[in-house]
Amino acid sequence: MKGIWHGAGRRIHMQEVGTRDGLQIEETFVPTDEKIALVNALSRAGLAKIEVTAFVSPKAIPALRDAEVVLREIERAPGVVYSALVPNVRGAERAIDARADELNLVMSASESHNLANLRMTRGQSFAALSEVNAIARSAGVAVNVSLSCAFGCPIEGDVPEATVLGWCERFVGELGARGVTLCDTTGMAYPGQVAALVRAFRARWPATELTLHFHNTRGMGLANVLAAIDAGAERFDASLGGLGGCPYAPGASGNVCSEEIVHALELMGYDTGVDLAALIDASRRLPALIGHDTPSQIVKAGRRLDLHPLPADFEATRERALARDQ
Ligand code: COA
Ligand code: ZN
Numbered sequence: 001m002k003g004i005w006h007g008a009g010r011r012i013h014m015q016e017v018g019t020r021d022g023l024q025i026e027e028t029f030v031p032t033d034e035k036i037a038l039v040n041a042l043s044r045a046g047l048a049k050i051e052v053t054a055f056v057s058p059k060a061i062p063a064l065r066d067a068e069v070v071l072r073e074i075e076r077a078p079g080v081v082y083s084a085l086v087p088n089v090r091g092a093e094r095a096i097d098a099r100a101d102e103l104n105l106v107m108s109a110s111e112s113h114n115l116a117n118l119r120m121t122r123g124q125s126f127a128a129l130s131e132v133n134a135i136a137r138s139a140g141v142a143v144n145v146s147l148s149c150a151f152g153c154p155i156e157g158d159v160p161e162a163t164v165l166g167w168c169e170r171f172v173g174e175l176g177a178r179g180v181t182l183c184d185t186t187g188m189a190y191p192g193q194v195a196a197l198v199r200a201f202r203a204r205w206p207a208t209e210l211t212l213h214f215h216n217t218r219g220m221g222l223a224n225v226l227a228a229i230d231a232g233a234e235r236f237d238a239s240l241g242g243l244g245g246c247p248y249a250p251g252a253s254g255n256v257c258s259e260e261i262v263h264a265l266e267l268m269g270y271d272t273g274v275d276l277a278a279l280i281d282a283s284r285r286l287p288a289l290i291g292h293d294t295p296s297q298i299v300k301a302g303r304r305l306d307l308h309p310l311p312a313d314f315e316a317t318r319e320r321a322l323a324r325d326q
Pocket of ligand 1: 024055057060087088089094246
């Protein structure tokens with residue numbers, strides 16, 4: 001391997017979570033047809049997977065109360081996996097009815113955050129998700145498990161690696177989940193920790209789809225992505241505009257920003273399969289939909305080689321400067 005700095009065309013799969021993780025925390029309800037249009041634009045941008053919405057209680061997350069209509073009415077691009085977050089059996093039934101390709105089951109590696117977010121102990125969540133898994137299996141729908149707070153909990157602090165791997169074992173070993181997402185729900189992950197956890201996971205479950213889900217809460221998002229790639233990861237969740245955050249995690253803020261990660265990885269020679277210009281266009285729609293600017297540095301600054309016109313007085317300045325040599 002040539003090291004992380006030279007991608008040498010290595011494929012990195014980008015998974016968009018903006019219409020789920022991104023919109024779930026927004027106060028403004030984005031109209032259903034605008035959500036559908038946004039997912040359609042993302043579908044055309046070449047993402048590997050789109051987490052379209054969440055089939056959760058509309059009281060808990062009112063922003064996503066239109067989950068059925070959105071998932072049913074989007075245009076589906078061949079090769080893109082359309083996923084939906086599901087906390088319980090009720091959610092699974094709704095998501096399967098609305099033709100989800102994949103159910104993203106969610107629980108927390110931390111007991112306190114699981115209770116705050118899902119109102120269950122982890123043991124109760126696992127039992128409920130075992131049932132969801134059986135329903136998905138009989139419907140022929142794939143299952144991914146997202147483990148929140150895998151890199152630390154805002155209430156409990158560090159979550160031991162053995163605890164995280166123990167839950168992975170139950171979902172992969174016992175339930176046969178196709179994939180696991182290790183979520184850094186509140187931006188507590190740091191590169192050395194990420195590399196160790198990714199290596200440990202990869203060594204134990206080389207055939208399981210592993211996704212890393214980072215939040216940029218403390219500015220370590222891109223560093224963590226690179227540490228994960230160095231340790232063998234190749235799938236990342238990211239959110240358009242860098243929106244996102246869990247309403248039940250104190251201090252949560254945006255996911256790593258899709259266009260920033262794609263911009264950086266493409267410069268480094270990785271193949272994300274994503275049309276960056278299309279992604280940026282989609283991101284530019286967000287402020288009008290949510291009523292405020294997004295954290296996206298790429299929308300603010302442009303791509304590295306998006307150059308600027310000469311200043312109006314450039315010629316005069318040059319002539320004055322050259323005249324000083326004569
Ligand atoms: N879809 C729609 N409605 C649901 C639902 C689902 N998947 N699960 C529960 N509900 C409804 C119930 O019908 C009930 O409605 P009612 O008050 O009108 O009777 C209400 O939600 C409470 O249901 P209950 O089974 O008692 O669950 P709860 O109050 O313990 O809530 C969750 C548990 C997980 C369903 C709820 O907290 C939730 O959806 N949280 C969302 C968490 C989330 O998305 N976090 C961010 C992403 S990680
Ligand atoms: Zn998240």
